[in-house]
Amino acid sequence: MQMDDRSKLLRRYVIDAMRGGGRGHLGSSMSMIEILRVLYDSVLKFDPANPKSLDRDRFVLSKGHGCLALYAILADKGFFPISELESFCRPTSRLGGHPERGKVPGVEASTGALGHGLPIAVGLAIAMRLQKRNSRVFVLTGDGEINEGSNWEAGMAAAKHKLSNLTVMMDYNKLQSYGKTSEVLDLEPLVDKWKSFGFVTHEVDGHDVSALEAIFKKLPFSDSAPSAIICHTIKGKGFPFAEGNPEWHHKSGMTESDIQQMYDCL
Amino acid sequence: MRKTALDCVYKLGKIDERVVFIGSDLGPGVLDKMKTEFPQRFFMEGVSEQYIVGMAAGLAMEGFIPYVNTIATFLTRRCYEQVAVDLCIHDLPVRLIANGGGGVYAPLGPTHLAIEDIAIMRALPNMAVVAPCDADEMNRLMMSTLDWPHPIYIRLGKGGDKIVSEEKNGFELGKAIIMRSGTDGMFVTTGVMTQLALETADLLKKDGVNVGIVHMHTLKPFDSSGVISAIENVRAVVTVEEHIVNGGLGSALLETCSELRPDLLSKIARVGIPDKFATEYGSQNSLLKHWGITSDTLVGAMMKKLGG
Numbered sequence: 001m002q003m004d005d006r007s008k009l010l011r012r013y014v015i016d017a018m019r020g021g022g023r024g025h026l027g028s029s030m031s032m033i034e035i036l037r038v039l040y041d042s043v044l045k046f047d048p049a050n051p052k053s054l055d056r057d058r059f060v061l062s063k064g065h066g067c068l069a070l071y072a073i074l075a076d077k078g079f080f081p082i083s084e085l086e087s088f089c090r091p092t093s094r095l096g097g098h099p100e101r102g103k104v105p106g107v108e109a110s111t112g113a114l115g116h117g118l119p120i121a122v123g124l125a126i127a128m129r130l131q132k133r134n135s136r137v138f139v140l141t142g143d144g145e146i147n148e149g150s151n152w153e154a155g156m157a158a159a160k161h162k163l164s165n166l167t168v169m170m171d172y173n174k175l176q177s178y179g180k181t182s183e184v185l186d187l188e189p190l191v192d193k194w195k196s197f198g199f200v201t202h203e204v205d206g207h208d209v210s211a212l213e214a215i216f217k218k219l220p221f222s223d224s225a226p227s228a229i230i231c232h233t234i235k236g237k238g239f240p241f242a243e244g245n246p247e248w249h250h251k252s253g254m255t256e257s258d259i260q261q262m263y264d265c266l
Numbered sequence: 267m268r269k270t271a272l273d274c275v276y277k278l279g280k281i282d283e284r285v286v287f288i289g290s291d292l293g294p295g296v297l298d299k300m301k302t303e304f305p306q307r308f309f310m311e312g313v314s315e316q317y318i319v320g321m322a323a324g325l326a327m328e329g330f331i332p333y334v335n336t337i338a339t340f341l342t343r344r345c346y347e348q349v350a351v352d353l354c355i356h357d358l359p360v361r362l363i364a365n366g367g368g369g370v371y372a373p374l375g376p377t378h379l380a381i382e383d384i385a386i387m388r389a390l391p392n393m394a395v396v397a398p399c400d401a402d403e404m405n406r407l408m409m410s411t412l413d414w415p416h417p418i419y420i421r422l423g424k425g426g427d428k429i430v431s432e433e434k435n436g437f438e439l440g441k442a443i444i445m446r447s448g449t450d451g452m453f454v455t456t457g458v459m460t461q462l463a464l465e466t467a468d469l470l471k472k473d474g475v476n477v478g479i480v481h482m483h484t485l486k487p488f489d490s491s492g493v494i495s496a497i498e499n500v501r502a503v504v505t506v507e508e509h510i511v512n513g514g515l516g517s518a519l520l521e522t523c524s525e526l527r528p529d530l531l532s533k534i535a536r537v538g539i540p541d542k543f544a545t546e547y548g549s550q551n552s553l554l555k556h557w558g559i560t561s562d563t564l565v566g567a568m569m570k571k572l573g574g
C-alpha cells in the first residue's frame with residue numbers, strides 16, 4: 001500500500017528524533033504509525049492544551065520502546081513543540097528512550113518494561129467506571145510483549161469486570177527482538193486466544209488508514225466485554241532495508257548516512 | 267564483558283554437558299555458535315522472565331547448570347519472587363547474567379537502569395553477587411562457576427571497559443583483591459568503579475596522597491576479613507559503586523565494620539547513586555556525572571575524610 005503524505009510526515013518526525021539522539025527503535029516505531037495516526041486523528045478525545053483534562057480518553061503505550069511514534073504524533077498534535085523531537089535521549093530532554101508519565105505531556109504511563117500496559121489499563125478502565133466517566137481506555141502492546149504472563153492475568157480480569165470501555169490493540173508485526181514470533185514463541189491462534197479470554201476480537205490491516213477508521217468506529221464491540229484489535233503490521237514499514245529485519249529493532253550509534261538513507265525512503 | 271560472558275557459556279558448554287543457556291528474547295544472533303553446535307542446550311525463550319527463572323530451576327533440580335541472560339532490571343525486578351523462591355529457597359546452581367548494571371542503559375531511562383540490583387540480590391539467602399571490573403576478570407569468574415553449588419548473580423558493565431585486572435591476582439569467588447596498596451587512604455570498589463578509583467588514585471598520587479584500591483568483585487559472600495585488613499591501617503576509606511548508596515557495597519562495608527570493627531566506621535565515606543530514580547537520559551558518562559560519581563567527587567570525599 002502507498003503511504004500518503006501524512007503517514008510520511010509522521011515517519012519523518014520519527015527520523016528527526018533519531019537524528020537528534022543518534023539512536024532509536026526504528027522497526028518498532030514504524031509498524032505502529034498508522035495505528036496511532038488514526039487513534040489521534042479520529043478516535044481519541046484529548047486536549048493538547050489541557051493534557052490532564054478529566055474527560056479525556058486514556059491511551060497507554062505498553063510497548064514503550066515504540067515511543068518515537070508516540071512522540072511524533074504528540075508533537076504533531078501540539079502537546080509539545082515539534083522542534084523538541086531532536087532532543088531525543090539527550091541528558092536533560094523530556095523525551096527519553098522510553099516514555100515517562102509526568103515528563104512528557106500526553107504520556108499516561110511510564111513504560112519500557114514490557115507487560116505493564118494492560119494491567120494499568122484495566123485499573124484505569126475500572127476507575128472510569130467507578131467515577132461514572134465516559135472516557136475510554138486504549139492500550140497498544142507489541143506481539144512479543146504478550147509473551148509476558150501479566151497480559152493474560154489482566155486480560156482475564158478485564159473480561160471478569162466486563163470492561164467494555166477498554167480496548168487492547170496489538171501491533172502484530174510478527175517479529176520480536178530475536179526474530180520471528182512464530183519461531184521464538186508462537187502466538188497463534190491469536191484471535192482465538194483473545195476470544196477465549198473473553199475479548200470480542202477483530203483483525204485489521206494496521207497500515208490501512210480507512211480500515212483502521214472503520215474498525216475503531218465499531219467500538220465498543222460489545223457492551224459487556226472488553227475489545228481486542230489485532231493489527232497486522234510490518235516491522236520497519238516504509239524502510240525497505242528495515243522491513244521485517246530484526247537487526248533494525250533498535251539501532252544506536254547512527255551516522256549521518258544511516259539517517260540520510262532513512263529520509264531517502266520517504 | 268557481555269561478549270566474554272557469553273563466549274564463556276559456550277566454552278563451558280563444550281566442556282560440560284550440564285551447561286545450558288537460556289535467553290529471554292535477546293538480540294538476533296546471540297550465541298549462534300552454541301545454537302549450532304549443541305542446539306538442545308540452547309534456549310531462546312519469549313519475553314517472559316518469570317517463566318525462564320522457573321524453567322532454570324527445574325533444569326537445575328535435575329542436574330543441569332543453567333546460565334540465564336537478559337537485561338539486569340528484568341532479571342531482578344521482574345522475577346524477584348521466582349529468584350527468591352525457585353532459585354534461592356531451593357538453593358540451586360543457576361547463574362543469572364545481568365546485562366547493563368548501573369547507568370549502562372542511560373538513554374533508555376529508569377525502567378532499564380539497574381540501580382538497586384545489588385541490594386535486592388544481596389538480600390536473598392544463598393545468592394552470590396558478583397560484579398567483575400573487566401572482560402579478563404569476567405573470563406576468570408565465568409570459568410570458575412561450574413562447581414559453585416548455589417545461585418550466582420553476575421552484574422555486567424558496559425563492555426569495552428579498560429582492562430585493569432591481573433592474571434596474577436587470580437579469581438576466587440568471595441575473595442577481595444587488593445589492586446593497589448595505599449598508606450593514606452583506600453578506595454573500596456566493585457565493578458567498573460575500580461577503573462575510576464585507579465584513575466583517581468593516580469591523580470591523588472600527583473598531589474602526594476597515597477591511596478590504594480581494594481576491589482570487591484564479590485559483594486556476597488562479603489570478604490569481611492579481606493576488606494578489614496585492607497582498610498584498618500589507613501586514615502580514610504571511600505566506597506565507590508555504580509549503584510544506589512543504600513544496600514550495596516557501602517552498606518555491606520558499614521554493616522561488616524559495625525559488627526566486627528566499629529572503630530573503623532568513622533573513617534568510611536560512601537559514593538554512589540543518590541536515592542532517587544534517574545531524571546536524565548544521555549550517556550552512562552553523563553549520568554555518572556549527574557549522579558556525582560566522578561574523579562572529582564572521589565578526590566573530594568577522600569580528602570574530606572583525610573581532613574585535607
Ligand SMILES: Cc1ncc(C[n+]2csc(CCOP(=O)(O)OP(=O)(O)O)c2C)c(N)n1
Nearest residue numbers: 028112113114142143144145175176177291
Ligand atoms: C520486561 C521486559 N523484558 C525484556 C525487555 C527487552 N525488550 C525490549 S523490546 C523487546 C521485544 C519486544 O517485541 P515486540 O513486543 O514484538 O515489539 P516490536 O516487535 O514491535 O518491537 C524486548 C525483549 C523489556 N523491555 N521488558
